[in-house]
Every structure is written in C-alpha cells, then in structure tokens.
Amino acid sequence: MGRCPVCGEWDTFVEERHDSRERPSREAVRSVHPLPLSAVGAQPLERLQTGIGELDRVTGGGFVPGSLVLLAGDPGVGKSTLLLQACAQLRGASALYISGEESLEQLRLRAERLSCAPDQLWVFAETELDAIEEALAQSQANFVVIDSIHTLYSPTVDSPPGSVAQVREAAARLLQVAKSTGKVIVVVGHVTKEGLIAGPKVLEHIVDTVLHFEGETPYAYRVLRAIKNRFGPTHELGFFEMTAAGLRELPNPSALFMTHEARAESGVALAAVLEGTRPLLVEVQALVTPSTYAVPQRSITGYDYRRLHMIMAVLERRLGIALRQHDLFANIVGGLRLDDPALDLAVALAIVSAYRDQPLPPQTAVFGEIGLTGELRPVRLPEIRLREAQRLGIRRLLLPKANAETLSSTAIEVELLPVERLSLALSAIL
Ligand code: TYD
Ligand code: MG
Numbered sequence: 001m002g003r004c005p006v007c008g009e010w011d012t013f014v015e016e017r018h019d020s021r022e023r024p025s026r027e028a029v030r031s032v033h034p035l036p037l038s039a040v041g042a043q044p045l046e047r048l049q050t051g052i053g054e055l056d057r058v059t060g061g062g063f064v065p066g067s068l069v070l071l072a073g074d075p076g077v078g079k080s081t082l083l084l085q086a087c088a089q090l091r092g093a094s095a096l097y098i099s100g101e102e103s104l105e106q107l108r109l110r111a112e113r114l115s116c117a118p119d120q121l122w123v124f125a126e127t128e129l130d131a132i133e134e135a136l137a138q139s140q141a142n143f144v145v146i147d148s149i150h151t152l153y154s155p156t157v158d159s160p161p162g163s164v165a166q167v168r169e170a171a172a173r174l175l176q177v178a179k180s181t182g183k184v185i186v187v188v189g190h191v192t193k194e195g196l197i198a199g200p201k202v203l204e205h206i207v208d209t210v211l212h213f214e215g216e217t218p219y220a221y222r223v224l225r226a227i228k229n230r231f232g233p234t235h236e237l238g239f240f241e242m243t244a245a246g247l248r249e250l251p252n253p254s255a256l257f258m259t260h261e262a263r264a265e266s267g268v269a270l271a272a273v274l275e276g277t278r279p280l281l282v283e284v285q286a287l288v289t290p291s292t293y294a295v296p297q298r299s300i301t302g303y304d305y306r307r308l309h310m311i312m313a314v315l316e317r318r319l320g321i322a323l324r325q326h327d328l329f330a331n332i333v334g335g336l337r338l339d340d341p342a343l344d345l346a347v348a349l350a351i352v353s354a355y356r357d358q359p360l361p362p363q364t365a366v367f368g369e370i371g372l373t374g375e376l377r378p379v380r381l382p383e384i385r386l387r388e389a390q391r392l393g394i395r396r397l398l399l400p401k402a403n404a405e406t407l408s409s410t411a412i413e414v415e416l417l418p419v420e421r422l423s424l425a426l427s428a429i430l
C-alpha cells in the first residue's frame with residue numbers, strides 16, 4: 001500500500017518477511033547460557049585512526065573496528081570529499097570505497113583534485129546489496145565507505161532504493177557484516193530539507209555512531225559533530241574549511257567567529273564558550289528596535305530560542321529592562337550552532353548594549369550561565385576558556401565569581417572581573 005490509511009503518510013509501509021523455520025528445539029535453547037560479566041574477555045579497543053585529526057577527535061580517537069557509522073549531511077556539504085580524503089590518508093590500513101552515486105572515473109578525477117595518491121585505496125561502483133556483501137567478504141580492506149545508503153538495493157525487498165524498507169534492510173545487513181568481519185563501515189546518508197536524516201529514524205538506531213557534517217552555504221567552513229557515539233563522546237566538534245584542493249583542517253577555529261573591527265559597536269559581545277572540550281571565542285550580536293507589530297518579533301540564530309526568552313524575562317523582571325515593545329534579533333556570528341549555557345551572559349550583554357546603544361569595552365570576553373533570580377552560575381572548565389581568551393589577545397574577562405575562585409592565579413595575564421549577579425555584570429562593563 002502506498003499510503004497509510006491511518007496516518008495518511010506516504011511510503012511508510014514496511015514489508016516484514018515471515019520466517020517459517022521451526023522453533024529451535026529445547027536442547028538448543030538450553031545451551032544458551034548467560035555469563036557472569038567478569039567472564040567476558042575485554043580486549044582494549046584498537047582504534048583505526050584516519051590521520052585526519054579533526055575527524056579522529058570527533059569519533060573519540062579513531063573508528064572502532066566492527067562498527068557501523070553513519071555520516072549524514074546536506075547534499076554538497078563535502079561528505080564524499082571527507083571520506084575520500086580519509087581513505088587516502090589511512091595509516092596502516094587499506095580502504096574500499098563503494099560508490100553508488102559517482103562513476104569510478106569521477107572518483108578518480110576527484111582523487112586527483114585532492115592530490116591524494118591512494119595506492120591502498122580500492123574502488124567499486126555498485127548498488128546491489130548482495131554484490132556488495134560478496135565484495136566485502138572477499139576484500140582485505142578494513143575501512144569501507146558506502147556512498148550512499150540511499151542508493152543501495154536489495155532485490156528481495158519489493159520497494160525502490162531509498163525507501164524505508166530498503167534503507168533498513170541495507171543497514172541491518174551491513175551491521176552484520178561489520179560485526180562479523182571487524183571492518184569499519186561508514187555509510188553516507190542524506191539529510192532532508194527538514195533537517196532529518198532521510199529515510200527513517202530507524203537508521204540512527206541501528207548504527208553505532210552518527211556523525212553530522214554541517215556548513216552554512218555562504219561560508220567555506222564545515223563542522224563535523226557526533227550526534228550519537230557508542231564508543232566515545234558526543235559534543236566534540238571538528239572544524240574544516242572547503243578549499244579548491246579539498247577539506248583543510250582548522251585546528252584553531254576561533255578566528256572564524258569573531259569580526260576584527262577596530263571600532264566598538266553596540267550590540268556586540270564576545271563569549272568564551274566550550275563545545276565538548278574545545279574552547280571557542282564567538283561573537284554574539286543583537287539588534288533591538290521599537291516594534292511596529294502587535295506581537296513583537298524575537299529571533300535568535302545559533303542558540304536555543306527558549307533560553308533567549310528566559311534571558312529576556314530575567315532582564316525585565318530582575319533588572320527592569322522591559323523589551324515588551326521591541327523587536328529583538330540575535331545571532332551567533334559565522335552561522336555556528338551552540339548549546340553551551342555559558343553563552344547566556346554574552347547574549348544578555350549584547351541585548352542590553354543594543355538596547356542602550358552603548359558598546360562594550362574592546363578586548364573583553366565574557367562567560368556565565370544566568371539563573372532565574374538573575375544570579376550568575378558557574379560553568380564547567382573555566383580554565384580552558386580563560387586560556388583561549390588569553391591566546392587570542394583578550395585583555396579583560398568577565399566571569400561568574402564562583403568560577404574565578406577556582407582559577408589558579410599563576411600565569412593569568414588578563415584582568416579578571418568576577419561577578420555574582422547579572423546586574424553587577426552590567427555595571428562592571430556598561
Ligand atoms: P562533495 O564531497 O561531493 O559533497 P557531498 O558528497 O556531501 O554531496 O562536495 C561537494 C562540493 O564541494 C562541491 O560543491 C564542490 C566542492 N569541492 C571543493 O570546493 N573542493 C574540492 O576539492 C572538492 C572535491 C569539492
Ligand atoms: Mg557525495
């Protein structure tokens with residue numbers, strides 16, 4: 001059935017094949033014993049490093065053998081480029097690149113453009129699942145890329161490539177192959193307009209690791225993040241720049257997210273935030289204008305909309321700054337999406353600075369989470385934020401008092417302005 005008569009959605013029916021094998025005999029069932037956990041051998045994980053530092057950082061130090069990884073992203077963001085570069089740079093491992101989207105000639109041209117000479121890279125243009133399974137069984141490669149899962153096709157499943165049933169079948173079978181052979185299998189997946197990984201959520205449940213490759217079109221930089229990781233952290237970010245010769249790593253990305261204006265502008269605050277264990281200095285901009293609408297507009301790009309509302313409520317209730325008649329727009333420069341609550345203070349200061357049309361002092365960075373009573377709450381790892389600010393030539397750092405107390409005073413070259421409340425933060429620098 002094409003359309004579900006209950007929910008009205010298209011292409012949601014999944015074929016379940018009925019397995020008519022006999023139930024196993026009781027003897028067979030009895031031979032299946034649970035074990036004490038201590039009796040299970042634990043080999044230390046020998047991770048497969050790609051030699052691309054930013055990629056290895058996001059996976060938690062390299063790919064784990066026998067794992068199935070999904071790399072998802074918008075078309076054209078650079079998924080194929082990243083994986084081809086990873087294949088070509090692999091240390092002490094050989095790679096197999098299975099392409100269902102590009103011909104082998106196109107792959108060759110791309111590899112030349114990336115000036116990689118991949119002698120240990122094997123390629124295969126195929127979309128039929130049985131043939132791919134066979135190729136994987138014969139191949140010596142321990143790193144396999146399948147580009148993309150939406151082109152795979154199994155004739156035993158009666159629906160077109162890219163459909164829920166096909167994608168699920170392919171993922172389940174590839175997982176089997178990965179587990180039984182110990183190969184790392186990375187599948188490419190597309191993201192739909194709504195930002196969902198095309199096909200089903202079920203794909204995310206099957207695989208061990210989900211990586212997202214993102215980039216705003218007007219910018220050349222790309223961000224890689226782990227959404228799910230059975231073998232490592234999520235929240236680590238990897239930064240890349242798309243150049244004419246492929247993706248280049250950006251180990252020091254802070255410079256991207258600051259504008260280097262000599263003149264101080266109102267409505268701009270610099271935040272020392274942390275994504276994973278990586279510090280970043282980002283610029284927050286706000287614009288506050290009298291509203292001509294009955295319901296004023298509020299928008300924030302790159303940060304949680306509900307936190308913006310909370311910050312505005314605190315500004316109104318605790319500091320008497322009423323923005324009820326104003327439209328408000330806020331933005332993280334560079335198109336980055338962040339969820340570190342330490343950004344609260346910068347958002348609040350940018351708003352107040354815009355509202356009063358009064359710039360913050362130059363070379364000043366801030367961090368701190370705002371509580372509902374208007375208190376500044378400490379955030380994690382203040383030391384790392386401080387070092388990053390210092391490295392980028394910041395002179396003054398406004399931070400929660402509780403954080404300042406934990407910093408050892410050695411080798412601090414910036415002036416620390418510890419404050420307990422948002423109101424005190426305002427009087428300290430505005
Ligand atoms: P691609 O890896 O094909 O994207 P995806 O597989 O995610 O769809 O990269 C596509 C874009 O990257 C394309 O618009 C061209 C650009 N690009 C470069 O700028 N430099 C390069 O060296 C390469 C290979 C691609
Ligand atoms: Mg591609």
